[in-house]
Amino acid sequence: MLKKGVRLAFCGWLLAVCMCSMCWSAAPAAEPKACIASDTSQTRSVIDMAGRKVVVPRKVFRIATVGPGPVLNSYLFALGEGKKIANGLPYFAQTKRWWVQTMLAPHLANQPVLQGPSREVNMEVLLKLNPDVVITMGPWNARAFENAGIPVVFLEWRNASDIKANMRILGCVLDRMSRSNEYLHYFDTTINRVRRVWNVIPGKSRPKVLYFDPDTLTTPLAIADWWIEEAGGRSVTAGISRSENIRYSHEQVLLWNPDIMIVPAQERINAVYRDKRLSKTRAVLNKRIYAIPMGAHTWGHRTVEQPLTVLWAAKIFYPDRFKQVSMEDEVRTFYQRFFEYDLSDKDIRRILTGVAE
Structure with missing residues (x-):
């Protein structure tokens, strides 16, 4: 009562x-x-x-x-x-x-x-x-x-x-305004650091990218369009009006024909390769299917780790241009600086692979 x-x-x-x-x-x-x-x-x-x-x-x-x-x-x-x-x-x-x-x-x-x-x-x-x-x-x-x-x-x-x-x-x-300002400076510096590298690449030469769940054929939240484009990609779902998830068909994915597909978990990679309806897409043919990292939150969603998302994606999109970037070092430094936590090498692997165990 x-x-x-x-x-x-x-x-x-x-x-x-x-x-x-x-x-x-x-x-x-x-x-x-x-x-x-x-x-x-x-x-x-x-x-x-x-x-x-x-x-x-x-x-x-x-x-x-x-x-x-x-x-x-x-x-x-x-x-x-x-x-x-x-x-x-x-x-x-x-x-x-x-x-x-x-x-x-x-x-x-x-x-x-x-x-x-x-x-x-x-x-x-x-x-x-x-x-x-x-x-x-x-x-x-x-x-x-x-x-x-x-x-x-x-x-x-x-x-x-x-x-x-x-x-x-x-x-x-x-x-905590000083810490807030420190984070915002890091945010802007990281985004600009990435943008300077891909900004010289003509728009049509940038990869077409789809972030999606292959089990449901949905893309969660418009923030995905932002981090893909800040990393130098062309999000195939950009411009579609939405406030939350969008859903589409296999036929639409084939029409988009993305160069790169990013999925929310490691096990979803095999789901894409097993789906014969997607077998002719460039991403599948060139074996460019990747799982998004998972830290305090899924990096593909709304998270303060978003600058790391952009760095990670840019390295996926342009491996030669970002070969000097060590995501292990970037993650370790971010967690020390903002989360005040010293990650082990195992912790970092788990975050970057998105695997809980």
């Missing part, structure tokens, strides 16, 4: 789920944010990605990450604040595939789980966690938590520029 306060909060949450899509869907596109003047000596304020002024404690000790938990956690890892995550990984991430999350923050393995199989949020558990702030990418969640009296910072990741705005916002919330 829920206590009265929890029942009221839960009712507020249900009402919010019904109302918030109207209130939040019209949120303006966010510009890069910075801290604004503190309200008191005990608080600080920030404008989040929904354009809301959010007041949070000046000292944040407990953070709940709700929605795409591993994505949000990776931001906190990069800011050196992973130890403050109060909840465990969501249900969908309770597998060996997400081993890096618990390697970087071992306490996550014993923390309460907020999100079940359908990714719904257990408000009773959240209220018991008593976080200083909730970080989420779900507008429905944000309004519900506000109604429960919890400070909520809403982040968004519609395009590559959002990663910078998100990092600035969290740098403000956690008083």
